[in-house]
Amino acid sequence: GAVVSQHPSRVICKSGTSVKIECRSLDFQATTMFWYRQFPKQSLMLMATSNEGSKATYEQGVEKDKFLINHASLTLSTLTVTSAHPEDSSFYICSARDSLGQFFGPGTRLTVL
Amino acid sequence: AQRVTQPEKLLSVFKGAPVELKCNYSYSGSPELFWYVQYSRQRLQLLLRHISRESIKGFTADLNKGETSFHLKKPFAQEEDSAMYYCALLTGANNLFFGTGTRLTVIP
Numbered sequence: 001g002a003v004v005s006q007h008p009s010r011v012i013c014k015s016g017t018s019v020k021i022e023c024r025s026l027d028f029q030a031t032t033m034f035w036y037r038q039f040p041k042q043s044l045m046l047m048a049t050s051n052e053g054s055k056a057t058y059e060q061g062v063e064k065d066k067f068l069i070n071h072a073s074l075t076l077s078t079l080t081v082t083s084a085h086p087e088d089s090s091f092y093i094c095s096a097r098d099s100l101g102q103f104f105g106p107g108t109r110l111t112v113l
Numbered sequence: 114a115q116r117v118t119q120p121e122k123l124l125s126v127f128k129g130a131p132v133e134l135k136c137n138y139s140y141s142g143s144p145e146l147f148w149y150v151q152y153s154r155q156r157l158q159l160l161l162r163h164i165s166r167e168s169i170k171g172f173t174a175d176l177n178k179g180e181t182s183f184h185l186k187k188p189f190a191q192e193e194d195s196a197m198y199y200c201a202l203l204t205g206a207n208n209l210f211f212g213t214g215t216r217l218t219v220i221p
Contacts, residue, residue: 034208
């Protein structure tokens with residue numbers, strides 16, 4: 001199956017700083033990528049749909065100015081958590097879809113001190 | 114609005130016993146349903162999708178529109194089946210909507 005990578009796998013930052021997470025589709029081109037958030041022992045919650053060359057579509061309740069998404073190419077989408085606070089600590093997972101299905105990255109664990 | 118319900122957070126069965134992970138959905142459109150699995154320390158991966166009607170690793174799932182269910186079944190559980198299982202619904206907006214997941218433990 002297709003491979004989706006994420007970098008970094010984990011990050012610890014101070015409150016108020018911004019953190020960028022990269023998501024890449026390694027062996028296929030993804031016009032659409034998805035960003036999910038997963039709290040401990042809870043399900044994946046879709047945050048936004050990232051479209052190559054256009055603005056991301058955010059789910060209700062997700063602050064677009066807080067979670068900046070850029071999909072600059074067919075293989076790369078980035079999520080920037082701006083002015084991070086402890087409540088932003090979570091597991092962030094990206095996903096990309098091709099004709100065979102939807103494939104997930106390994107996730108990035110963000111801890112905001 | 115769509116909803117995916119997995120009533121069991123935890124499920125334990127003995128090796129060799131049958132296993133059924135329940136999933137019920139609510140969706141106004143024509144549903145397309147999936148089961149995803151996450152093994153320990155691994156990423157989420159697709160297990161099966163209802164439209165392909167396939168059997169993967171001995172698992173099957175049948176879409177029952179009358180009962181709005183998509184239960185995952187396996188006749189003889191194996192230890193390597195221990196994992197987190199998520200039922201998911203693909204909406205008309207092409208977004209995957211996940212249930213809360215069931216952690217399956219197969220006891221040797």
